[in-house]
Amino acid sequence: MLGHGQAGNTKLVKQMNRHLLISRLREYKRVSRADLAKLTELSRPCVSSLVDEMIREGLINEVGVGESKGGRKPILLEYNFKAKGVIGAVFEGSTLHMSIADLSGELLFNYGTRLSQPTNGETAIRALEVGVDVLLKQSGFDKDHLLGIGIGLPGITQRTDGTISYAPSTGWMGLPVQQEMEARLRIPVFIENDVNLMTIGEFHQGIGFGVRNQVHMYVGTGIGAGIIVDGQFYRGFREAAGEIGYMMIGPVGRTRRGEYGVFERNYSVSGITEKARLILTGWNEDTSVIAELMRQSEGGNREAEQLLEDIYVHWAHGMVNMISVLDPELLIINGEMVNIGEQGIKKLNQLLAEWVPFVPPVKVAALGIKAGIIGAIQIVLEALT
Amino acid sequence: MLGHGQAGNTKLVKQMNRHLLISRLREYKRVSRADLAKLTELSRPCVSSLVDEMIREGLINEVGVGESKGGRKPILLEYNFKAKGVIGAVFEGSTLHMSIADLSGELLFNYGTRLSQPTNGETAIRALEVGVDVLLKQSGFDKDHLLGIGIGLPGITQRTDGTISYAPSTGWMGLPVQQEMEARLRIPVFIENDVNLMTIGEFHQGIGFGVRNQVHMYVGTGIGAGIIVDGQFYRGFREAAGEIGYMMIGPVGRTRRGEYGVFERNYSVSGITEKARLILTGWNEDTSVIAELMRQSEGGNREAEQLLEDIYVHWAHGMVNMISVLDPELLIINGEMVNIGEQGIKKLNQLLAEWVPFVPPVKVAALGIKAGIIGAIQIVLEALT
DNA sequence: TTTGATAGTTAAGATGACTAACAAAGTGTC
DNA sequence: GACACTTTGTTAGTCATCTTAACTATCAAA
Structure with a gap:
């Protein structure tokens, strides 16, 4: 061409x-x-x-x-990085995190607030407006010098028209967040799935900086992946790329219609927790399952050790499957996976090397909670600079 | 941007x-x-x-x-499609298939020859030269009106410098095919893995025509996939994208170091044949395993029926894994998979629908043996028009 | 102080797209 | 058949932007 x-x-x-x-x-x-x-x-x-x-x-x-x-x-x-400001916002549970950055993407000021319950679209949008005002005042930018706003939301976002097409956990189904915000603030607004933003954030300012082909694997309540191909976030045909929770890993069991997600059911935090409960003694479920499994495994709990091994093996299966399809330059792990520590990484690397001849480096996400906000800011910078 | x-x-x-x-x-x-x-x-x-x-x-x-x-x-x-001609060549075992096309990509004349054994680089290149001459004469193009040549080769091709970096089945390791041919013919030469070319061919003129995001799954002696993202063939970081033979599907067994390819070992034609041998009676191994399994299964061979079911399930696992990572618009099956027939496709679709909420259409490759040659011609057209 | 190099500007020229106007060649209507 | 109106294609002149060549400004080193 x-x-x-x-x-x-x-x-x-x-x-x-x-x-x-x-x-x-x-x-x-x-x-x-x-x-x-x-x-x-x-x-x-x-x-x-x-x-x-x-x-x-x-x-x-x-x-x-x-x-x-x-x-x-x-x-x-x-x-002149200070010529304009960019705001990034991410909803996390009932909390709204926001930051303002300059054109270099460097965060200047942060803002956080808890949303009044029950959260509906209107309260969310009003909270955003307040946040924008606060950040503008703090940073000294005036409204004309705001390049745009990036917003991270849970659920599937319809990027073409800026509505949320699927967001079971919030009450925002069908909400035209983008249009609404653009109408109120009169500056460009971009919305994106919050997990995708974490990948984008790590790519631009985190452990994945500068690597143009990388895959992020995220294990939390669910399991998902973010894919960067040639420096661009890859979305797939229906915006469903990286939904690796559906992979066929671990026991398939009886599948009832409409109950998808074999990998996720078996090896997400929820899946692991179900099994761990039967094994761990005196575990406070608010703390990391993996950390506890590691502790009790080292303390001599054979069952914990076996479960941990099983988890490593099947997480590695997921990684192998992605590697064999995508052949990335780098694999970044995030969510509950960050708790496996040095030896866990080593173990994963050993397993991968057994099964694929070309194993990319495996690294741990570096930005933590900030990744999403940085990603939100970056999608604005990418689109408008 | x-x-x-x-x-x-x-x-x-x-x-x-x-x-x-x-x-x-x-x-x-x-x-x-x-x-x-x-x-x-x-x-x-x-x-x-x-x-x-x-x-x-x-x-x-x-x-x-x-x-x-x-x-x-x-x-x-x-x-003016007739302004220039393009030649595509594919080595298949000890046979060399070549065709000349006009700028629309339509094949005009074909040529085939058997290579003298043992095949080395020199005999291959000389055979190509002969083929070019023959096709030019047949079609009436003169050498100045040849846009370029695309060549499909087995093994991993180093596209940057045009050498074959890995080709175990032929004796061509390290051969600078591209440079050699360009020096001799004085026109642009492009080389590419033969299986990749089949994907590209199906995308441009076959069943995948016009679909910008598609995945091809090929089951033969090995198992591989070709991925088209946004109209471009996707290669990965080390040119190893789509090597889904390494996926963790089916029994892992004892893995010896350097013996990769779990999916491939279990469910490629070779893998299936090993199991089928023990079950099928009076099967001529030169014919399709799947066809024979289907025949004997319908004839009441319970074990054949079970093996067939097992194959469908695990092929479907491979498809699910690719779908969940890539979210393609279309999935094309090729190689031994084309023998499963209407009911086989139906079966696969049922299985997929059980495990993923977004199942792309599954179609059978349409071009057969010509796909590779068409792909070879298309990479030239893509690069130079 | 002279020489040679680098940084930046000025002026003129080249290229290629655009606008406006026009010619060529139709159709349709009264 | 005359006239108005369309569409196609060309001509002539204008405009925007890059490039080349020549010039000024500034500096280091001999």
């Missing part, structure tokens, strides 16, 4: 070159016009004219003079 | 617009300059000038006059 499937004209050329300059500038931080010309293979006059234009617009700043390389000293340029 | 990561200039604009026109012309077959202007949103003078240029170059032909829509009759244009 040599073409780009799009009509070209001078406007497009200029837009492309401006974005090329900006992206190089973001990448190399402090460079001169001459450097940019070399980096982009554009002529120096062209770079100068575009840079001047963007300086006038406030997108770029001149920030001092650099070292001479045998001639006139270069004027260093910097992308 | 608003930008394209590339510097823009007038040359690029022209190239983009030329390709845009060509692609619309290929799509809509016979249209006027005015129609093209509407389709591409380019101005009529611009379309006229580009079209005239391409007519002079022989890429486009004027082919008569169309019906008036209330004004002057339009001059109909057609992409």
